Amino acid sequence: MKELFAILIGAMLVENFVLSKFLGICPFLGVSKKTSTALGMSGAVVFVLVISQAVTWLTNEYLLKPNNLEYLQTIAFILVIAALVQFVETVLKKLMPSLYKALGVYLPLITTNCAVLGSALIFVERDYGFVESVVFGFAAGLGFTLALILFSGVRERLETADIPEAFKGMPITLIAASLVSITFMGFASLIIS
Amino acid sequence: MAEKKTKVSVLLNGLLNENPTFRLLLGMCPSLAVTTMAKNGLGMGAAATFVLVGSNLVISLIRKIVPDKVRIPAYITVIAGFTTIVQMLMAAFLPEINKQLGIFIPLIVVNCIIFARAEMFAQKNGPLLSVLDGIGMGAGFTIAITIIGSVREILGAGTWMGIPVTVNLFEPAVMFILPPGGFLVMGLLVALFNHLTKKKKEGNGLECESGCGVGCPGCSKAANGGEA
Numbered sequence: 238m239k240e241l242f243a244i245l246i247g248a249m250l251v252e253n254f255v256l257s258k259f260l261g262i263c264p265f266l267g268v269s270k271k272t273s274t275a276l277g278m279s280g281a282v283v284f285v286l287v288i289s290q291a292v293t294w295l296t297n298e299y300l301l302k303p304n305n306l307e308y309l310q311t312i313a314f315i316l317v318i319a320a321l322v323q324f325v326e327t328v329l330k331k332l333m334p335s336l337y338k339a340l341g342v343y344l345p346l347i348t349t350n351c352a353v354l355g356s357a358l359i360f361v362e363r364d365y366g367f368v369e370s371v372v373f374g375f376a377a378g379l380g381f382t383l384a385l386i387l388f389s390g391v392r393e394r395l396e397t398a399d400i401p402e403a404f405k406g407m408p409i410t411l412i413a414a415s416l417v418s419i420t421f422m423g424f425a426s427l428i429i430s
Numbered sequence: 431m432a433e434k435k436t437k438v439s440v441l442l443n444g445l446l447n448e449n450p451t452f453r454l455l456l457g458m459c460p461s462l463a464v465t466t467m468a469k470n471g472l473g474m475g476a477a478a479t480f481v482l483v484g485s486n487l488v489i490s491l492i493r494k495i496v497p498d499k500v501r502i503p504a505y506i507t508v509i510a511g512f513t514t515i516v517q518m519l520m521a522a523f524l525p526e527i528n529k530q531l532g533i534f535i536p537l538i539v540v541n542c543i544i545f546a547r548a549e550m551f552a553q554k555n556g557p558l559l560s561v562l563d564g565i566g567m568g569a570g571f572t573i574a575i576t577i578i579g580s581v582r583e584i585l586g587a588g589t590w591m592g593i594p595v596t597v598n599l600f601e602p603a604v605m606f607i608l609p610p611g612g613f614l615v616m617g618l619l620v621a622l623f624n625h626l627t628k629k630k631k632e633g634n635g636l637e638c639e640s641g642c643g644v645g646c647p648g649c650s651k652a653a654n655g656g657e658a
Binding site for chain 1: 455458459460462463502503506507510511513514517518532533536537539540542545605608609610611612613614616617618620621622624625
């Protein structure tokens with residue numbers, strides 16, 4: 238239990254996926270313009286991350302490992318994730334139309350979110366068990382949510398700020414991200430053992 | 431896109447006009463994550479260039495055979511194949527850099543630059559032009575992340591390619607090799623690039639919600655009603 242808690246806090250705050258591991262920067266910069274879209278995107282990411290962690294773990298353990306095919310991990314994982322995202326989309330559309338409405342547009346974008354493939358590769362690297370992998374995925378998703386929502390608040394304020402010509406658009410966003418990232422450095426000394 | 435392109439202009443396009451990192455803002459994850467040292471930037475750039483050239487070549491060859499409906503999974507498989515090759519080559523010949531880059535080598539699969547070029551270029555052009563485009567884009571990416579890496583390494587550790595350069599001029603600010611420094615240096619360099627080229631392009635690679643530019647698989651999927 239204690240270990241799981243450590244993984245949860247670790248993946249969420251200490252090594253926040255976006256702000257300290259640089260995974261999922263594209264959606265972080267892309268959909269953080271408004272808090273409402275940020276919420277939708279992060280909901281979809283948490284959802285897919287948890288399921289994909291479970292599925293990729295099983296793929297790795299029962300398909301790749303017994304057949305000595307670990308070198309195919311990258312290909313296998315990305316195909317599993319792409320298929321899974323498509324599957325989740327179809328199922329949601331059919332069974333939970335209201336949830337689909339909220340998350341639908343963000344789902345296809347998740348295949349190329351490096352956070353999803355990244356966390357699959359991390360559980361392999363760290364040799365996590367099934368439960369640990371899923372908890373790790375959930376925590377990574379929460380960390381992503383936290384970063385995205387905090388940052389969208391900052392960005393909403395940037396809209397009205399007076400910014401030098403060359404800095405308009407992406408540069409100032411990156412600098413704002415840098416400042417948000419500094420605040421997360423504060424968690425770096427938080428080690429749970 | 432319709433007009434005839436000369437080979438030289440295709441090759442140079444990636445270096446300046448459509449520099450993937452500074453202009454199109456594609457592939458941000460590796461550009462920020464691995465650039466704590468100039469050497470890592472160079473290694474990452476070389477790996478990505480290899481995948482880019484290979485996948486551009488194969489995709490331009492198979493573009494007429496693959497049905498439009500399944501092109502995204504097909505392209506992803508091609509790209510993943512080349513990424514696996516690069517992963518194995520790096521592990522065998524450059525174990526040290528491979529260790530430094532860690533999961534960002536397999537993550538080349540989801541690097542938007544590669545997919546964007548497949549969608550925007552290789553799909554529409556012949557093999558020779560596609561390879562040239564791959565080389566140009568790859569070189570542009572490599573140069574850009576090596577510059578970011580150099581700035582961060584010099585300011586943050588006082589070395590360049592592992593050689594001490596600042597000696598006692600100033601105390602290196604560790605912040606630059608930590609994550610916030612990545613965002614900061616990247617932001618400043620993009621601003622500098624914008625200022626120098628002065629060609630303000632609206633949208634700046636943000637036409638699509640994912641923030642990965644127009645060629646991202648996610649966007650094209652979304653645009654086509656997610657058929658893949």
